[in-house]
Amino acid sequence: MTAERILYDLAGADESLRFSPHCWKTRMALAHKGLAVRTVPWRFTEKEAIAFSEQKLVPVLVDGDTTVSDSWRIACHLEDRYPDRPSLFGGAIGRGVSRFANGWADATLVPILARLLLPSIHALIHEKDKDYFRATREKRFGPLEELPPGYEAQIGLFRQALQPLRQTLERQPYLAGDQPAYADYAVFGMFMWARCTSAHALLDEGDAVYAWRERLLDAFDGLARRAPMIRS
């Protein structure tokens, strides 16, 4: 019998609302490998529930006898543990380039989106998380009530930051080429973060990034499209 696979997945007050960009990277990677998983809703302050992973952030994947945290490390674990299933990286060079895509999304897109999304995230998280979330995020981004200086300007900044992605997707359907792979999921996680937590329209319909996002929303029988979103 195969041991159960469990993913600790960030949830809002409504436990069906799963909005972490990094957990979404992992959800897509598991689906790509065709691996079933049971997700466990986890709140920001439930540190004791993941203490066994010896760190304080999600995603945490328990894969039989192995515990892995950090979405990038989880992707590497899945690739190495399940080499006969569809590849997430397409070899060593692809692993290197996917790491760049992941780093680009984290370093460039997270800070821009955070300024746009933090106020609505604060509104949707569990009551017990609110003080912790405010204190930790305000340390990095300033008072939530002063964010963002203007939605329009912030969305403009986001669209501008997407230029390297857009330029690629105007020439090929996915970052990874003809088919999606981890480089795509690493960036797509950011869009799931926004989709699940805010009603802002981030992209124009004519944008190549919009069409790419649509394709990934439909991937794996609409896994991402079916995900509950915040009610606006």
Ligand SMILES: N[C@@H](CCC(=O)N[C@@H](CS)C(=O)NCC(=O)O)C(=O)O
């Ligand atoms: N580099 C990590 C980042 C993980 C991370 O920041 N997770 C957030 C949720 S998106 C978290 O667990 N936050 C808990 C906290 O802020 O205490 C990864 O890629 O998995």
